[in-house]
Amino acid sequence: EAQVTQNPRYLITVTGKKLTVTCSQNMNHEYMSWYRQDPGLGLRQIYYSMNVEVTDKGDVPEGYKVSRKEKRNFPLILESPSPNQTSLYFCASSWTSGIPYNEEFFGPGTRLTVL
């Protein structure tokens, strides 16, 4: 089954404790991205990657890191989480060939609480 998976689905942590949220897709998509969803603000893009070893900042990259060492994986790293990073996080993927601006496939989300 074609899908985007995220782990963990729920995470409660404390301020300053480094964490990683993993994202993996099995559709051979070149493009992957991370979003955070906050009430009334919709989804805001954190980082995106056009392909392996190519990453770029989205609208709200502060406090986050990403890496793209393999095509299928795109982990989100919070080196020193703070309470304002409490949010619902979504990973998404898409292909970049063919017609421009293809729709993205979203993972199920990771609910992060930073105390």
Next chain:
Amino acid sequence: AQSVAQPEDQVNVAEGNPLTVKCTYSVSGNPYLFWYVQYPNRGLQFLLKYITGDNLVKGSYGFEAEFNKSQTSFHLKKPSALVSDSALYFCAVNYGNMLTFGGGTRLMVKP
């Protein structure tokens, strides 16, 4: 910079009635517009998109959207609402490899 506005936080409609969820956008150049739906405790699912061509775009689950360049709008519509359409709907614009979302509109369809 691009932006998307969804002026209604919530839309209430009776089952069987037509529904409209509004979206306006601001982008320099040609917009690439999308609608996504989010059901409770789920990720977003793609509904439809406008890239170019016919202003009326048909998508999944009987939804359609009308692109209006002069009004910079991309309203989502359905002729007859179902209770199962109740969900959170997001409009988005893609420009320069970045997808910008509106704040979302909660659609409540009552039996």
